[in-house]
Amino acid sequence: MRRPRVVRATVTVTPRGQYWAVAFSEYDDELFTALEAVISREKRQWDRDNREWRxxxxxxxxxxxxxxxxxxxxxxxxHPRQPRETDDDVEHWKMQYEAMAAAAHRLEEEVLRLQDVVADRVPPAPGPGDWAEQLFAAVGEPLVDSVYKALSLCLHPDRPDGDTALMQQLNNARETVRKR
Known part of the structure; x- marks a missing residue:
């Protein structure tokens, strides 16, 4: 199972017409280095007034x-202004597409993470044999008699909530374990 990540900073991404505004909640050297590694100097600009990257x-x-x-x-x-019917529209829709692709990617990662969580919680498929044989195999031979005694007190047909079929399965499983 994956360990939960510690959130280093929050990064807010906002479409602003011809560029993306990227603002960090706090300065972090590694995140800034990642920005420099992915976005070339010609494609980024620091906006001192708004404290965000363009x-x-x-x-x-x-x-x-x-x-x-x-x-x-x-x-x-x-969006700071209404879209116009110009070449800006192409950029606008390109940016919208990229935003949706990124969101889909994040959702896909979240689905995979949740599948890992569920896989860690789902017990393995039972092996051969009925429930009582699987139980005795799980607890091990030293505890078989103790488990048998505790369950027989609950399952015995003479008890008000007893069950003949379950008691028979318990008896059969105990005999199978004794023969080994």
């Missing part, structure tokens, strides 16, 4: 890398 390139790979380093990436959908 990214003039695809954002999916950057977000994946930041998450790999432990950042929590959040997306906002705010």
């Amino acid at each position: 990214i003039f390139a695809g954002i999916t790979q950057l977000c994946t890398e930041l998450e790999r380093f432990g950042a929590k990436v959040t997306w906002t959908n705010e």
Whole structure:
């Protein structure tokens, strides 16, 4: 099972027309190094006033890398102006596509993580034999008599909630274990 990651910082990604605005909740050397490694100097610009990076390139790979380093990436959908019917629309839809692809990638990773969690909680498929044989195999030979005695007190047909079929399975499993 995977260990939960410690969130180093929150990174907020906002589409802003011709670029992506990327803001960090706090400064982190490794996250900044990841940004430098993925986005070339020509494709990024620091906006001192807004304390955010302007990214003039695809954002999916950057977000994946930041998450790999432990950042929590959040997306906002705010747009500072209404889309116009120009070449900006192409960029706008390209950015929307990249944002959706990144979100789908994150969801796919979350599904895989949850499958790992569920796999760790689901018991293995039972082996051959009925429930009583599997129980005796699980507890081991030294405890077979103790387990038999405790269950026979509950399952014996003379008891109000007893069950003849279950008691017979318990008896058969005990005989099978004794023959080994």
